[in-house]
Amino acid sequence: MSKIDSKTSNKILYLDVGNSSIKGAYKEGMNWKAPLAQKGLTAAELVTWINEHPESFTDVVVSSVRKDVREAIHESLGTVNVKELTVHDIPHELLDYETPETLGIDRFLACYGATEQTTNSVVVIDAGTAITIDFMDQDDVYHGGLIAPGISSYAEMLSQKAPALPQVEMEIPQTWPGKSTIDSLKWGQAGFIRMAIEATLTKYEIEFGPFDLFFTGGDGATVQSLISAEGKQRPFLVFEGMERMVKSGQ
Secondary structure (H helix, E strand, C coil): CCCCCCCCCCCEEEEEECCCEEEEEEEECCEEEEEEEEECCCHHHHHHHHHCCCCCCCEEEEEECCHHHHHHHHHHCCCCEEEECCHHHCCHHHECCCCHHHCCHHHHHHHHHHHCCCCCCEEEEEECCEEEEEEECCCCCEEEEEEEECHHHHHHHHHHHCCCCCCCCCCCCCCCCCCCHHHHHHHHHHHHHHHHHHHHHHHHHHHHCCCEEEEECCCHHHHHHHCCCCCEECCCHHHHHHHHHHHHCC
16 A cells, blocks of 8 residues: 555545445544445445545545455546555554454454554454454554454344344343343343453453453444443544554555
């Protein structure tokens, strides 16, 4: 990836392309603006959206797990400079990961954005279609993590496999164990997520020591409300990691 000159007045559009959604953001002063956040957006529709805003962006930085989006952006955008971030742009010494070629770069970027905001190690919970819980130490070395079904996936699995069961709110019941079908379902969804995440955080602390906790992703606030551990909500964490990589010339 060639370096974008961050000292110029160029406005950079950062694109985080996941399996089910495309999110775009840019920096205005010290604040992030998010003009684009859509599920089910096709590659052609994304290119059309960018081309409809030629006066707004001179550079596009993209992190994508979708080949069709990468190809469409490179082939179809003529009015802006396109830079793509891949795992090959991550310095080898910052990856303690056995299969970097399969790593979703958004997992690294979220952690990389978090460690810029603290002098401590970090755990990042990114709650979207999937929930990822990843660890990066204070020297920016990414040590991996876990990938679990997202919040919506739990409800969808039950509704598909057991349609007779009622749908419930994602909240922790007042009493344990569940004394009704509703409360039992809540413990099986919200409670299960809480206990699994808190056990994971404990395991990280035993293995690596203290860390700062960050939440991001569309369901980040919901996950934060379910667990007792204190952390910081940062909805633009992946973009902050992308900006950091661009500025460092990685």
